[in-house]
Amino acid sequence: MPLPPHLSPQLWQEALTQLRAAVGPDALFTADDDVTLYRDAYSPVWGEAEERQASAAIAPNSTEQVQAVVRIANHFGIPLFPIATGRNLGYGGSASNLSGSVIVDLKRMNRIIEVDDKRHFAIVEPGVSYFDLYRYIQERGLDVWIDVPDPGWGSVMGNALDHGVGHTWSSYRDHFGSHCGLEVVLPDGEVMRTGMGAMTSAKTSGDFRYGFGPYVDGLFAQAGFGIVTRMGIHLMPRPECFLHRRVLAYRRQDIVPLVEVANKLEDAGLIGMPLYESPMFGAQFADKALRDIATAPDVWNGNAIDRYAAEKAMPVWQLGLSFYGPAEVVEAIWRHAQAQFAKAIPGARFETIETLHFPLSPQAEEAALHKVLIGVPNLNIFAIGARSATNPEPADGHLLFSPMVARSGEEVMKAQRLFTEGMREMGADFPMAYGPFTAPFTWMPRIFALTAGLPVSRSDPKVNQRSRETMRRLIELGARHGYGEYRTPPLFQDQVMATYDFNGNALRRFCETLKDAVDPKGIIAPGRGGFWPRAMRKEA
């Protein structure tokens, strides 16, 4: 494995001795077989010179041990890269921005400090996964729900710190947005608490996020300003009832009123996450006639799609709606929603998908259809890329391109066309590539993500090269039209940060100024977020 940059083998050995003493011999990993486990399993540069490889990994067990590790790293000038559970697959896995970094694996810090089911918050350490927190709540019969991303094995904190997202109410599924208070080890090894945690005597760090003065929490997400060792997160009270209902729309243009009505319902707090899909996405692979329509240059006027929809009685769009609350209230809201959609979309139909009353028995929970909509962690999403009857030759993962698109039907159709035609020009063609049936994801409140997964391979570098090139060009194409990425693997972070270019990249320059002041040696995750300390900047 590579050594930390600019460090002699002798000093490296000295540093390792000190690091080992700080955490114990079992918590420092230097053997190739162990350090290899910190490579990005979905790396689009697997085995190539550009792949970011760690020099070692260290697994502290307490805030004090994290402090000791940071101080030693500071003394020797060794870059660290913190991960919580390191499952950021699709967005970089556990790989650092700089080769030779020591990965600080916080999985062993897995204490759940507190769950309050009267004031509805939890306080957790980095290694606490969604599965862990869910189990803790279930075992104690607590009256709260968590909001989960698709893979339940990730960290409540790690996910939030990369601006990760979930699937229930808008105020909970933006995971960084719903965090409340951090404990952070700063690049010089000092511990700081934010929000009410900054007041030693306060007992409200899980309730009130601001405390007094500037709100600095944002600096610790997608950035290298410190290692977070504790985080509060707001939870939702367990509802009495969940309804999942569906609106079916039969014309391409219907996406416009569909989005308008859903926005209004959601922003008024009447529904949870809107779930947009197009049944035609899957259907095009079963019927060549539909695939031909989808790939014809004039598909964008919608005529052929609408004709096909009428002939086959197949919706062009379907919108899943989640309602949480007392039974009579959610039934009334659903009636109100139907009336709104029926008025806005002639010919719209409605379907009942699921009705659940809580608490669920273990059997009922296992039988629940879409578990992330009710805050139950699972790993079912991996069906997306795994081997199956319809996918006999699976990829080894994917690289996620996630541009942010304004929440309107017109914008969805515009962005679909832009990225579809762009991808075709790039020669990128695979089932998950953009097309007229690509539906927007609504994970992040008030914005759409038109996410596409590009295949990666651990055995075929050509697949990776194609996906990398496509990714770079998509980032550039998106930025030219105002579609910015919300999150990206380290390999693309410099490029994405450069697309946030207002006033000569004032945002990046400000982050650099802060980095130079707080972490001039680049001890914590240099390059994370697409900005570097002065000594490591390209122009330096």
Added chain:
Amino acid sequence: MRWLLLAAILWTSPAMATDAASQGQAIFARNCAPCHGPGIGNPGASQKPGTAALAAKYGGILPALLEERRDLTPELVAFFVRNGATVMAPYRKTEISDAELAALGTYLSRNNPKPSGRKIRKTS
């Protein structure tokens, strides 16, 4: 002395193996079952992703559920846990330690046909 030792091994090893197997079962339930267990997947999927993947891979020749297999050796289990396969990322030692991995291997190989008695006598 050798006989005493052998007797001790013969007497204790089934119990030790059972302990390891039950520890392995708990590790399986926590880490592997969400993909490789029984039960349904997301809407439209009748199986969990790992189970569906192995059903497609072996086409019924081998059981799709790992817990029903009789051919998994601890070495093979360790290989997949530490190397992953297609979209399954490997597990690190902070997630599944070497000792836990050995217990998992014991659990997933518990149903394998036992080695013949002759072989045991030979080694003694």
